[in-house]
Amino acid sequence: MNTEYDLAIVGGGAAGLILLANIFEKATQPISVVMINAGYPAGKGIAYSTNNSNHLLNVRVSRMSAFTHDANHFTKWILSKPEYSDYHKDNLAERFVPRKMYGEYLEDLFQSLVNSDNKNVSFSFINDEVIDLKKQGNSFEVVLKNAPFINCKKVVLCTGNQPPISLPGVSSIQSEKVFINPWDEKAVENIDQDKSVFIVGAGLTMVDTVISLIDQGFKNKIIVVSKHGAIPMAHPVVRVTVPHPEKAPASDIHEIYIDLKSRIRSAIDHTEWHEPVLEAVRPFTQKIWQELPIEQKNRFLRHINHRWAKLRHRLPHEVHDMIQSLIDSNQIELYAGKLLNVQENQNDLTIDFFDKSNEKKVTVNAQRIINCIGPEGDFDKVDNPLLRNMLSHGLISKDPLSLGFNATGDGRIIDKSGNVIENLLTIGSGLRGILWESTAIPEIRVQAHEMANKVLA
Numbered sequence: 243m244n245t246e247y248d249l250a251i252v253g254g255g256a257a258g259l260i261l262l263a264n265i266f267e268k269a270t271q272p273i274s275v276v277m278i279n280a281g282y283p284a285g286k287g288i289a290y291s292t293n294n295s296n297h298l299l300n301v302r303v304s305r306m307s308a309f310t311h312d313a314n315h316f317t318k319w320i321l322s323k324p325e326y327s328d329y330h331k332d333n334l335a336e337r338f339v340p341r342k343m344y345g346e347y348l349e350d351l352f353q354s355l356v357n358s359d360n361k362n363v364s365f366s367f368i369n370d371e372v373i374d375l376k377k378q379g380n381s382f383e384v385v386l387k388n389a390p391f392i393n394c395k396k397v398v399l400c401t402g403n404q405p406p407i408s409l410p411g412v413s414s415i416q417s418e419k420v421f422i423n424p425w426d427e428k429a430v431e432n433i434d435q436d437k438s439v440f441i442v443g444a445g446l447t448m449v450d451t452v453i454s455l456i457d458q459g460f461k462n463k464i465i466v467v468s469k470h471g472a473i474p475m476a477h478p479v480v481r482v483t484v485p486h487p488e489k490a491p492a493s494d495i496h497e498i499y500i501d502l503k504s505r506i507r508s509a510i511d512h513t514e515w516h517e518p519v520l521e522a523v524r525p526f527t528q529k530i531w532q533e534l535p536i537e538q539k540n541r542f543l544r545h546i547n548h549r550w551a552k553l554r555h556r557l558p559h560e561v562h563d564m565i566q567s568l569i570d571s572n573q574i575e576l577y578a579g580k581l582l583n584v585q586e587n588q589n590d591l592t593i594d595f596f597d598k599s600n601e602k603k604v605t606v607n608a609q610r611i612i613n614c615i616g617p618e619g620d621f622d623k624v625d626n627p628l629l630r631n632m633l634s635h636g637l638i639s640k641d642p643l644s645l646g647f648n649a650t651g652d653g654r655i656i657d658k659s660g661n662v663i664e665n666l667l668t669i670g671s672g673l674r675g676i677l678w679e680s681t682a683i684p685e686i687r688v689q690a691h692e693m694a695n696k697v698l699a
C-alpha cells in the first residue's frame with residue numbers, strides 16, 4: 243500500500259464523494275488522493291444507505307444534483323435508468339424520490355470515478371477507520387485502525403453525521419431494549435406486535451422510524467415525546483417562489499425574526515407557504531449566522547430553533563399526511579414533554595416522562611425505546627475515536643456552540659489554541675456551528691466545489 247498522498251479525504255459519505263468528483267473534474271496537475279471510509283457504503287453515508295423505499299428525500303429532485311454547475315445531473319441520471327422509466331420527466335424535478343435511489347446515484351458516481359481514466363488523479367480507496375490524525379512538520383500522519391499509518395500533505399475531514407451515544411436526560415441505562423442509535427437497523431427489527439414502542443424526538447428521524455415500523459404491519463401504539471410535541475411541516479404540493487430579499491436581512495436575531503414573520507404574513511396567507519419565504523432567505527443564512535454575536539446565536543437556539551426546524555426541515559406531503567393520519571387515529575400519541583426515567587423489567591421497559599400539557603408525570607410500558615433526537619454535534623458526546631483523539635490532543639476544537647468543529651467559514655480547521663491549521667480542512671455537517679446551514683446537499687455541493695478549488699490551488 244502506498245503510504246504518501248497529496249490529499250486524504252476522511253469519510254466517504256455524500257460530502258466526501260462530491261468533493262472527490264469535483265477534484266476529478268478540476269485537477270489540471272497530477273494529484274494523489276486517498277479516501278478512507280468506514281461504517282457505511284462508500285458514497286452513501288447514513289442518509290442514503292437505507293433500503294426502505296418509503297424513506298424519501300426531504301429535498302426535491304431539482305435540488306439534489308451533486309454538482310453546482312449541472313443542476314439537472316440527478317434528474318438526467320434518473321431518466322437514464324430503465325428501472326425508473328415510470329418516472330416522467332414533466333414532473334420529476336418537483337418530486338421527492340426514495341433516498342435509496344439517491345444512494346444508487348451516489349454509488350454510480352463513485353464507480354465512475356473509480357473506473358475513470360483521468361490522467362491527473364491517482365485515486366485510492368481504503369476501507370478502514372481513521373482513529374487519529376497528527377500534524378508532523380508540513381504533513382499529517384493519518385492513523386488507521388487496521389493498517390499502518392499513512393502520510394498526507396492535506397486532509398479534508400468529511401466525517402459527517404455522528405450518531406448520539408445517550409438518551410436525552412437518561413445517561414446511565416444499559417439495555418438491549420434501548421436503541422440509542424436510530425440508524426442501527428436493529429432498532430426496528432424483531433418488533434413485538436403486542437407491545438407499544440416509545441420514541442424520543444418528533445423530527446425527521448422519528449418519521450423514518452415510524453415508516454419502518456408501519457411497513458412491518460405494526461399496529462400497536464407509538465408513543466412519541468419531544469420537547470415541543472410538533473412534527474415537521476409538509477412541503478407545499480406546488481412549489482411557489484417569492485423574490486429574494488434585495489439585501490441580507492439585519493444581523494440582529496430579533497429584527498430577523500420580526501422581518502421573516504412579516505414577510506410570511508404579507509406575502510402569503512397559508513401556512514404551507516412559509517417555505518418560499520424561508521427558501522428566499524436561504525442564500526443569506528450562512529452570512530447572517532456568521533455575523534450574529536454568540537449570545538444571539540444562543541437565543542436563537544433556545545427560543546427559535548424549534549420553529550425554524552419545523553418550517554425548514556419539511557416532509558414530502560404524502561409522508562406528512564401519513565404521519566398526521568396516525569396521530570389522528572391515535573396510533574401515534576404525540577406529547578410535548580421530557581423523558582424522566584427508563585427502567586428495564588423482565589418483559590419490557592417502564593418509562594416516566596413529563597407531559598407539558600398537564601404538567602404531570604406519565605408512566606408507560608413499552609417494548610423498546612428508540613432515540614430519534616437526530617445527529618449529535620457535540621464531539622465530547624460522540625463515539626468517533628478520531629474526533630475524540632483530535633479533540634484531546636488539541637488538533638481540533640469545538641465551535642463555541644458545541645455543534646461541530648471550530649473552523650473558518652470556508653472550512654479551515656481551528657485548533658485548541660485558536661490557530662488556523664494549514665491544510666486541515668472540512669466540509670459538511672461539522673460546520674453547522676459556524677454556518678448553521680451546512681448539512682444538506684444544496685449546501686454541501688457548493689462547499690465541495692469550493693473546497694476542490696482550495697485543495698487544488
Ligand SMILES: Cc1cc2nc3c(=O)[nH]c(=O)nc-3n(C[C@H](O)[C@H](O)[C@H](O)COP(=O)(O)OP(=O)(O)OC[C@H]3O[C@@H](n4cnc5c(N)ncnc54)[C@H](O)[C@@H]3O)c2cc1C
Binds near residue numbers: 401
Ligand atoms: C437520515 C438522514 C436523512 C437525510 N436526508 C436528506 C435529504 O433528503 N436531502 C438532503 O439534502 N440531505 C439529507 N440529509 C442530510 C445529510 O447530512 C446530507 O445529505 C449528507 O448525507 C451528508 O453527508 P456526509 O458525507 O457529510 O455525512 P455522512 O453521511 O454521515 O457520511 C460520513 C461518512 O464518513 C464515515 N466516517 C466518519 N468518521 C470516520 C472515520 N474516523 N474514519 C473513516 N470513516 C469515517 C462515516 O461512517 C460515513 O460513511 C439527511 C441526513 C440524515 C441523517
